[in-house]
Amino acid sequence: MATVPVSVRRSAGLPASTLGIARRGLLKYLRTPQLVVLGTIQGALFLLIFRYVFGGAIGAGGLDYVDFLVPGFITTGILFSGMGAAAGIADDLQQGFVDRLRSLPIPRSAVLAGRALADTAVLVWGLLITAAIGFAVGFRIHGSAAGALAAFGLLVVFGFAFEWLFLSLGLVAGTPQAAQGLALLVFPLTFVSSAYVPVATMPGWLQGFAEHQPITVMVDAVRVLTQGPAAEVLLGHDAGWYVVRSLAWSAAILAVFVPLAVARYRRG
Amino acid sequence: MTPTIEAAGLRKRFGKTVALDGLDLHAEPGQVLAVLGPNGAGKTTFVRMVATLLRPDAGELRVAGHDVRREPGAVRRVIGLAGQSAAVEPAMTGRENLYLVARLFGQDARSARASSARVLELLGLADVADRLARTYSGGMRRKLDLGASLVGAPRLLLLDEPTTGLDPRSRIELWDAIGALVAGGTDVLLTTQYLDEADHLASQIVIIDHGRVVAAGTPGELKGRAGRNVIEVHTRDRADLARAAAGLAALDHDRPQIEEATRRVRVSVEAGSDRLRDALGALDAAGVAVDDISLRPPTLDEVFLALTGQGIDQPAPAGQPAA
Numbered sequence: 001m002a003t004v005p006v007s008v009r010r011s012a013g014l015p016a017s018t019l020g021i022a023r024r025g026l027l028k029y030l031r032t033p034q035l036v037v038l039g040t041i042q043g044a045l046f047l048l049i050f051r052y053v054f055g056g057a058i059g060a061g062g063l064d065y066v067d068f069l070v071p072g073f074i075t076t077g078i079l080f081s082g083m084g085a086a087a088g089i090a091d092d093l094q095q096g097f098v099d100r101l102r103s104l105p106i107p108r109s110a111v112l113a114g115r116a117l118a119d120t121a122v123l124v125w126g127l128l129i130t131a132a133i134g135f136a137v138g139f140r141i142h143g144s145a146a147g148a149l150a151a152f153g154l155l156v157v158f159g160f161a162f163e164w165l166f167l168s169l170g171l172v173a174g175t176p177q178a179a180q181g182l183a184l185l186v187f188p189l190t191f192v193s194s195a196y197v198p199v200a201t202m203p204g205w206l207q208g209f210a211e212h213q214p215i216t217v218m219v220d221a222v223r224v225l226t227q228g229p230a231a232e233v234l235l236g237h238d239a240g241w242y243v244v245r246s247l248a249w250s251a252a253i254l255a256v257f258v259p260l261a262v263a264r265y266r267r268g
Numbered sequence: 269m270t271p272t273i274e275a276a277g278l279r280k281r282f283g284k285t286v287a288l289d290g291l292d293l294h295a296e297p298g299q300v301l302a303v304l305g306p307n308g309a310g311k312t313t314f315v316r317m318v319a320t321l322l323r324p325d326a327g328e329l330r331v332a333g334h335d336v337r338r339e340p341g342a343v344r345r346v347i348g349l350a351g352q353s354a355a356v357e358p359a360m361t362g363r364e365n366l367y368l369v370a371r372l373f374g375q376d377a378r379s380a381r382a383s384s385a386r387v388l389e390l391l392g393l394a395d396v397a398d399r400l401a402r403t404y405s406g407g408m409r410r411k412l413d414l415g416a417s418l419v420g421a422p423r424l425l426l427l428d429e430p431t432t433g434l435d436p437r438s439r440i441e442l443w444d445a446i447g448a449l450v451a452g453g454t455d456v457l458l459t460t461q462y463l464d465e466a467d468h469l470a471s472q473i474v475i476i477d478h479g480r481v482v483a484a485g486t487p488g489e490l491k492g493r494a495g496r497n498v499i500e501v502h503t504r505d506r507a508d509l510a511r512a513a514a515g516l517a518a519l520d521h522d523r524p525q526i527e528e529a530t531r532r533v534r535v536s537v538e539a540g541s542d543r544l545r546d547a548l549g550a551l552d553a554a555g556v557a558v559d560d561i562s563l564r565p566p567t568l569d570e571v572f573l574a575l576t577g578q579g580i581d582q583p584a585p586a587g588q589p590a591a
Binding site: 016017020021023027031032096097099102103104105106 | 319357371
């Protein structure tokens with residue numbers, strides 16, 4: 001049986017192997033209904049709780065709380081879906097799927113790049129769902145259409161950057177359970193930020209962290225781009241200020257975690 | 269011809285555990301080589317090195333003439349790996365799984381479709397090819413995993429304990445599939461804990477323990493030295509043990525061994541079922557009441573005992589790096 005077809009090149013290039021692996025990641029997501037349905041329901045539930053249960057008690061300056069909340073909620077949603085990504089790669093490691101891929105004549109970066117691509121696509125899907133629910137509960141765009149599109153583009157960039165952080169976590173953890181545990185690190189990052197409440201309402205010692213961590217800058221970039229001048233007044237800087245800083249954070253995250261993930265993956 | 273595998277003085281340690289302790293091994297093309305050894309002997313470590321998944325701490329390892337450290341890419345082009353766990357994607361069909369791996373081997377869409385179909389046919393999975401792999405039984409998954417290692421038409425197939433954990437029927441089916449490949453000319457490196465598996469599939473056997481080779485040869489040679497069949501008698505009365513042993517002693521030149529605690533007598537004999545008949549006759553003549561009598565191949569422990577003069581040490585406790 002072992003006749004080699006003539007057209008075999010005996011190895012696939014980086015784009016082809018990345019796409020092949022990404023396709024597998026997407027199929028896995030789409031064909032595991034509990035991932036799709038549970039993720040969506042969970043997101044919707046928390047959004048409703050913040051909007052209707054806590055929302056009444058939280059003041060957001062010149063913005064309606066729903067307009068303040070939804071940009072924060074969408075941005076932090078990236079981190080929550082990242083927890084799944086960390087568990088996913090750890091599971092591949094544990095099940096031996098990564099070993100199979102590492103024994104194949106493909107560029108080693110293709111496995112991680114494919115995974116990152118698929119997970120980012122899943123994340124964008126989640127983003128759109130959350131945004132739709134946001135609109136349903138009263139969120140409106142008060143900035144320009146171009147601003148809203150830019151916000152969407154930024155979110156994809158943030159998602160791709162954080163994906164590498166979660167890939168690193170998953171590879172270091174080694175088992176899905178450990179990966180879930182490590183990924184709990186996202187809680188301080190998401191809650192101690194401007195995502196759900198204005199930073200000014202926190203005690204001083206927390207404000208220092210909250211103001212200078214990446215999530216706050218990213219959330220505020222999305223907020224200013226979707227809410228326009230009212231948000232600029234509330235937050236103190238214009239869109240460009242936030243966009244540049246949030247992109248710098250994304251670049252920094254990529255600069256640290258891409259090499260880290262690749263090195264961890266190579267080591268096996 | 270370039271040897272398929274050349275290993276010299278391979279060493280690997282994980283923390284304090286020495287997995288490979290100067291392993292030397294040589295495999296010629298056209299061979300099915302079985303690496304036989306107990307848990308923790310270093311089998312998996314060795315296969316993972318050949319598959320370029322682990323780097324040796326010291327020593328030389330060449331696969332089809334390529335050094336695993338300096339030319340891992342070239343090694344990956346000639347190998348196909350099937351591991352202990354069935355590394356297939358449960359959310360994809362059998363066909364999709366194989367197609368993915370074929371594409372990753374650089375085949376274009378058409379050849380990938382063709383080679384997937386051919387491998388599914390070969391392994392008897394054609395009927396279930398379009399079902400999601402998560403609906404497969406354990407044996408079917410293992411076959412699909414084997415298929416994934418084949419679809420790139422590798423020169424050297426690496427099978428790490430391919431039948432561990434399978435029920436006897438799936439085991440035989442997988443043996444048949446591997447046998448068909450071997451007939452097609454694929455070289456195989458196989459690890460196993462079972463002597464009968466090595467005997468069934470391999471043309472050369474290397475027995476390793478504690479990361480070193482303790483014996484090597486063809487199955488015939490090794491069995492000639494150690495692997496004679498064993499007749500085991502379970503007597504009804506403990507008092508009969510000595511008489512049973514005396515009766516069996518006449519069968520062959522081997523001295524029967526008595527195990528008081530379990531009321532068993534064991535003797536190794538030349539192959540052949542007529543030996544069993546002789547044994548029954550001898551026991552009958554000695555007036556021994558027999559609960560149970562069996563003729564079986566020697567266990568790995570008995571082979572070890574015969575070849576090295578000592579039994580297998582206790583397997584490494586769980587939690588240590590698998591070897």
